Amino acid sequence: MTAHPKSNAAEPAGVTLWRRVADGLERGIGDGTYAAHSRLPGEIEIADRFGVNRHTVRRAIAALAERGLVRAERGSGTYVEARRIPYPIRTRTRFSEIVGRSGREASGRLIAGAIEAADRDIARRLEVKPGTELVRIDALRQADGVPICVGTSWFSAEQFPGAAKVYAAKRSITKTLAHFGVRDYRRSSTRLVAAIADASDAMWLNLERGGAVLVVDSIDVDQEGRPVVTSRARFAAERVEFTFDS
Template identity: 40%
Template sequence: MARPALWTAILDSLTGDIATGRYRPGDKLPTEAELSARFGVNRHTVRRALQAMAERGLVHARRGAGVFVAAKPTEYALGRRVRFNQNLRAAGQVPGREILMSETRLADPGEARALGLSPGDPVHVHETLATADGAPIALGVGVFPADRLPDLPKALHAFATITEALAACGVPDYTRASTRVTAHLATPTQAARLRLTEGAPLLRTTSVNIDADGVPIEYGKTWFAGDRVTLTLDV
């Protein structure tokens, strides 16, 4: 019988390492030099095995950073009630949130129009990095009417979720009035924060949330890492 190609043995070994949890989603694999030493082959053979793993969706390469174990995309439902923590817990993942920026400034024309304000009215702007099981999956910017919600910045830092912060400020419930999804390429800053390569595909949602009386209380934009999130329409 013909001897199997060396690269297939490396493929089987690394695939087994991933299956047994030696390398978990998001982990960086050893370098080509380290794998060459481990298996006693040249880098070309290692590279062929890694290429085959990438074709199967098991790993992905980040230019200048290395080869990483691919994570199963998070199912994120877009419906009238979109709750980040609930979505991730429903997918069996642990949600996380890091506040990147929080400020109060004057609304630009687009923000004012979306929130039913006059241009120049004050708004709270809240920028966050969302994670699932510790891996970054989305960047979000929420814009809120400052006159109606004067204590919101403090609440956003005090509570784990935007839903809890709004409830503490007198908005017990809210729903999604509209959502628009567009495709974009990651800027250098977005790529660094999401641990992607510059130009990686992103899915951006632009939405307006309203309270029980139909009054807008949030205008938001979220950039999801295209290879880590699957957006689904909940009708």
């Protein structure tokens, strides 16, 4: 057997075989062909599909494992790792910055924007009277297109008129606040509890039924210590790893 069929796919000159296999597998992970926690096909089958030797597949998998995308288990199979985003809760907590630091691209999507009266809980958080008009923004936040959290933020309607519209354009809370002159803000309070995904979570976060969500309530204040925004966000638990450095 001296025939070397190489690859049947398009052949990018100057790219090693194992790298092409690795790219192919990574693409499968990225587009959902191989879901998080699912098992990859066996090395022999992969080798067969790509038309390469099993050792070449092993090299490709080793490269992916090095980057933490998959985890090989002897005797069982190779599994797609759900890379958790390290999510440090600090005084400076910015979704886009945190996601960016993990080498992913952050994006936001406005689900709904509305004006509503503050209920007792939200009013207490923002230090306003219950019934005060608030801007409410429901948004989905993603990392490399993968939904990370879905949540609601409340601002004072007086201080941030039309905030929803601004967020829809800027897709970032930080930029939205900056648009209204809030140069900086810091996290003053964070509360975290776990829950089981309901139908809404499952839809927005693309979670399995029964998957875990982490509910994060937060209050951010401006430089003078006045509350500017409070949020309640539901995170896909399997995709994040919260840390609290003190």
